[in-house]
Amino acid sequence: MFTKKQIVQWLQAFASEIHENKDYLTELDAAIGDADHGINMDRGFQKVITQLPNIADKDIGSILKTVSMTLISSIGGASGPLYGSLFLRASITAAGKEKLTEIDIQKLLQEGLQGVLQRGKAKPGDKTMIDVLSPATVAFEEAVGSGKNMSEAMQQMVAIAEKAMKDTIPTLAKKGRASYLGDRSIGHQDPGATSCYLMLKSLSDSYSS
Numbered sequence: 416m417f418t419k420k421q422i423v424q425w426l427q428a429f430a431s432e433i434h435e436n437k438d439y440l441t442e443l444d445a446a447i448g449d450a451d452h453g454i455n456m457d458r459g460f461q462k463v464i465t466q467l468p469n470i471a472d473k474d475i476g477s478i479l480k481t482v483s484m485t486l487i488s489s490i491g492g493a494s495g496p497l498y499g500s501l502f503l504r505a506s507i508t509a510a511g512k513e514k515l516t517e518i519d520i521q522k523l524l525q526e527g528l529q530g531v532l533q534r535g536k537a538k539p540g541d542k543t544m545i546d547v548l549s550p551a552t553v554a555f556e557e558a559v560g561s562g563k564n565m566s567e568a569m570q571q572m573v574a575i576a577e578k579a580m581k582d583t584i585p586t587l588a589k590k591g592r593a594s595y596l597g598d599r600s601i602g603h604q605d606p607g608a609t610s611c612y613l614m615l616k617s618l619s620d621s622y623s624s
């Protein structure tokens with residue numbers, strides 16, 4: 416069971432991961448994009464951090480909805496609406512909830528994934544954040560389906576997410592700015608897939624901590 420406190424800790428932990436990896440994410444984007452992914456994500460999540468004290472007492476759905484609105488309004492790049500859609504769809508599944516079971520987290524991931532798919536129209540393998548989010552969601556689902564507890568399912572999800580992030584290196588970008596490079600996008604890790612891994616890793620860390 417994820418408590419509301421752990422969800423708030425997750426958002427704080429993700430914001431810290433983004434802040435610590437700001438230059439790294441921007442360097443990844445410099446290779447195949449416009450060198451701003453770290454800047455974009457950090458701007459959005461630092462804004463989220465300033466709002467958390469005002470919303471931490473609300474239900475999990477309301478907290479996630481505020482995150483969505485904040486990201487959409489403060490991030491200029493593609494990642495704003497994409498992460499905004501992820502958190503918006505996730506917020507709907509968590510509406511009115513004070514804690515989240517394994518099944519609730521499964522739905523949250525599935526809906527978050529659907530939000531990004533609907534917004535960005537990318538397919539798995541297009542070298543985007545979907546390449547991490549999709550297999551990680553499946554891994555969590557399979558773990559829960561086979562009777563694993565939250566902690567085990569989280570660990571399985573993060574292991575798959577890390578591998579999936581690295582697996583974006585040899586692929587050809589078919590969506591977003593990196594797709595303008597054609598074959599030159601091959602050989603570089605996708606920045607959005609990397610921030611998505613950090614999101615799932617901080618989710619897992621917030622549960623075990």
Ligand code: ADP
Pocket residue numbers: 444448449451452455456491492493494495497531534535536537542543544545590591592605606607608
């Ligand atoms: P921008 O490309 O506008 O500068 P960012 O640099 O913040 O935005 O984000 C780039 C990341 O967004 C990419 O690395 C990729 O993972 C993700 N992305 C771009 N387009 C799409 C899309 N259509 N669907 C899913 N993810 C996408």
Ligand code: MG
Pocket residue numbers: 444448449450451452492592
């Ligand atoms: Mg960019």
Ligand code: MG
Pocket residue numbers: 449451492493
């Ligand atoms: Mg940009």
